[in-house]
Amino acid sequence: MDDRLNVRTMVDAKKGKIKPAIYTDPDIYQLELERVFARSWLFLAHESMIPKAGDFFTTYMGEDPIVVVRQKDGSIEAFLNQCRHRGMRLCHADGGNTKAFTCAYHGWAYGLDGGLTSVPLEEQAYRNKLDKSRWGLTRVPRVSTYKGLVFGNWDNEAPDLETYMGDIAWYLDGFLDRRDGGTEVLGGVHKWVIECNWKFAAEQFCSDQYHAPYTHASAIQVLQASPANKGDGKPLGDGQTPRPVWADALGGVQFGGNGHGSAFFFTEKPDANVWVDGVVSAYFRDTYAEAEARLGKVRALRLAGHNTMFPTLSWLNGTQTLRVWHPRGPNQIEVWAFCICDRDAPVEVKDALIKSHARAFGPAGFLEQDDSENWVEVQKVLQGHMARKTDFCVQMGLGFEERRDDGIPGVTNYTFAETAARGFYQHWADMMSAESWEEINALSAAYQKELVHE
């Protein structure tokens, strides 16, 4: 244990209290880059974005720029997007196809495999003494794929990807594995800046069902079936549900484990939320039987719900948005949002989904507009000295954690709970203070055991 910044005194998951300095302190942020982001499995790309040899996509791991490259043998590699000569950003495009990466500063060129292939004036300037084999791009040592999603990890000691995912894999499968053929990304990436700490966004998607009825009140009011919206009180769009799923009160589940979290409501029909209509909602109904055969009833019906895979990958079933919260200092994030679709969906479904995705989520989404506003204002308030010392309350459902016997895995609670948030911050504190993965795993296991009194 090396809790050099005393983060374990700032997070008290057992009592449900957090000191908000964890969202603002620059030293904590620097330690997060090292101990959280350089040790966790981070989402890099979807395989469908780089199908052919030489296809690349540029992204970030924490604040480190990364280029993800499809190799000639079909495998995927990721490299620090930084020239080895003087550290210039190597590739400036968002994506594309190339045979080589050439640095704009002095012209060093690298192959798709990251090897340094050519150096201008090698003979005259370096007198042929430069050992090019030692100056290839810095390779992300661990790259692994889960059902189309490509992840990278800098830490050779970290558990393998599936072990790291643990029970969140079961929840992620409900998003990625509804149909034979897997998924793909539709269209481009929404990228935008929010002036808030990354943990606000990640925690909300991990744990916070509770905000939806209030934060999104305006979107719900104008999109739901009501005589004010439409004289006969019928749904506004074809195949749309009359209300958000939480209004049907069939109960729901929250899951939290190893920093990951997820929550949803039970439903009787394969319906996404009120803001999904037309061709997209019909598609979910038409493909229900296939999804049920693959996933079972609970997950096939689960077309609304939020999720975070620790630390910064989040997604929403039904609206099909998947996003990464790239940290940009303690007070800012860059959101990168992708639209995920079953690969075998008909083209008219894909065309409708890419529109419906942008309408609900993304920077101009009817719902998403209001999420960012909350985080930004909290972050501003935390510029205050007393505000930073004033505890946050994370006590919802504290002590009501359980393990279910109906096949829904992990430590769970009612869907309106903060079990996943407590787990998220506990895991964060564990990663911030533990020196090895062995230690992190032991701390996680002990916390979970205690939660469900095993």
Place this chain on the structure above:
Amino acid sequence: MSEPATVLEPLRPTVQPAVLAPLALHYEVEQFLYLEAALLDEWRFREWLELMSDDISYVLLTNTQAQTRDRRRSKQPPLTYIFNESKFQLERRVARLETGMAWSEEPPSRTRHFVSNLRVLEYDDEHVETSCNYLIHRASKQRDIFTFVGTRHDALRRVEGGAGWQVYSRELALDEFVLQAPNLSILF
């Protein structure tokens, strides 16, 4: 079978018309666009909706960076929609602002929509196609300032009464690659 979705194309380049539009028509169109901008800035959203035709298509796509080699081949990383609105959806956006619970616009932001570099690209007795650059200044909350700069193509149709014209197509481009605003809660 896997089927590719439609590939979204960026705003096409404009072509200078062989014959310039009559000055009176240019003036009329310009005044219409200024009126439209003023209605948005004065929060007269229902009146603004009247200037949008029932069949309007209102689209804003993301922007991407392509490498030189790909640009030469007219290729670029894929785009996606920021806005893809019909009249009904624009109306629902206005209804959202009216709820008093649209927190990103509560209290409402002040905007100024600037329209410049107006060109009439094509016209006949009933229609006009224009291009212009826009700048939107948004002041919100206590001290948040955002500017949105881009270009757009508008197609207008002559109508009886009202302002004399309606917009039936608006294709927007926004110059930012990574949007510097937490949300786009205003109308463009």
